[in-house]
Amino acid sequence: MKEELELQALKEEALKSIEDESADMEEVRVRFLGKKGKLTSILRNMGSLSPEERPRIGQIANEVRASIEKMIQTRNETLKAKAMELRLKAEKIDVTMPGKAPAPGHLHPLARVQREMEDIFIGMGFSIAEGPDVELDYYNFQALNIPEGHPARDTQDTFYISDKVLLRSQTSPVQVRVMEKQKPPIRIISPGRVYRSDALDATHSPLFHQMEGLVVDKGITMGDLKGMLETFAKRMFGDSTRIRFRPHHFPFTEPSAEVDVSCFVCGGCGCRVCKNEGWIEILGAGMVHPFVLSNCGIDPEEYSGFAFGMGIERVAMTRYGIDDIRLFTENDVRFLNQF
Numbered sequence: 001m002k003e004e005l006e007l008q009a010l011k012e013e014a015l016k017s018i019e020d021e022s023a024d025m026e027e028v029r030v031r032f033l034g035k036k037g038k039l040t041s042i043l044r045n046m047g048s049l050s051p052e053e054r055p056r057i058g059q060i061a062n063e064v065r066a067s068i069e070k071m072i073q074t075r076n077e078t079l080k081a082k083a084m085e086l087r088l089k090a091e092k093i094d095v096t097m098p099g100k101a102p103a104p105g106h107l108h109p110l111a112r113v114q115r116e117m118e119d120i121f122i123g124m125g126f127s128i129a130e131g132p133d134v135e136l137d138y139y140n141f142q143a144l145n146i147p148e149g150h151p152a153r154d155t156q157d158t159f160y161i162s163d164k165v166l167l168r169s170q171t172s173p174v175q176v177r178v179m180e181k182q183k184p185p186i187r188i189i190s191p192g193r194v195y196r197s198d199a200l201d202a203t204h205s206p207l208f209h210q211m212e213g214l215v216v217d218k219g220i221t222m223g224d225l226k227g228m229l230e231t232f233a234k235r236m237f238g239d240s241t242r243i244r245f246r247p248h249h250f251p252f253t254e255p256s257a258e259v260d261v262s263c264f265v266c267g268g269c270g271c272r273v274c275k276n277e278g279w280i281e282i283l284g285a286g287m288v289h290p291f292v293l294s295n296c297g298i299d300p301e302e303y304s305g306f307a308f309g310m311g312i313e314r315v316a317m318t319r320y321g322i323d324d325i326r327l328f329t330e331n332d333v334r335f336l337n338q339f
């Protein structure tokens, strides 16, 4: 039977096509089983068959169609499984691989030193007071016995918002703000930013930090100031640290002094950190001027006090042997990571 052979041949041809690696199954289906496909064109000749042959050939044709369909389906399933396998391999997650831990940050060296300083003073009974960065001329200068035209204004030239409003050049105005509000006994520190119109170099910056200190009570003496500063210096820089008072002048203290600490690197015999001086200046201090006390409504006959102001950058640079103040604000992680 010609049709029977043709159908057998068709089945084999289809099988070959289906097994072809590069074959597209949908294209194969259309080519063999579609309306204009090969199977249909064989069946079109069925009319020429005898009535006895017709059902037999018809049955064979149905079997061929079914088996081609089945082969395509099986092939499709295999292809799908293969694709899934490839995808699973490609997208595999190794849960045992070490993760990328986000590096936790840490305090900036200045913040760290500031907190250490605060802790030391809090341990001595001080509390923390704050004042504004944008300050009135009155608090920054006048109330501190620095009237207009006073030469001390030149050494603390700052940025003016208006005639009477400026960026504070020191933390000392907080002394006045505290004394105006609070009656003795007073024992405060006040850390914060200060500004000066200085050009930026290794030791100067238009923005830096100070920590002010103020103690006012009955019978406060320079001895109290000295003892307190010595305790601070030993806690901050180590037990063998000594301090030295040099006479100085500040308009808001009388007497006044600049205070040095012995170099913690060389112990006082001279090295690179202390520039061979053996001593490093860290603050200004003195007995609060009677004029300042009465300016704030505190009777200088009844009360006395001491005050000091230290540079936080200076303390941090001394503590860590940092020789350039610009490093604090450049945000270079190679520097910051060392702390």
Ligand code: DAH
Pocket (backbone or CB within 6 Å): 169, 170, 171, 172, 212, 213, 250, 252, 253, 283, 284, 285, 286, 287, 306, 307, 308, 309, 310
């Ligand atoms: N305010 C001064 C400055 O910036 C430092 C200072 C000196 C503060 C003596 C004080 C003090 O409280 O008593 O140079």
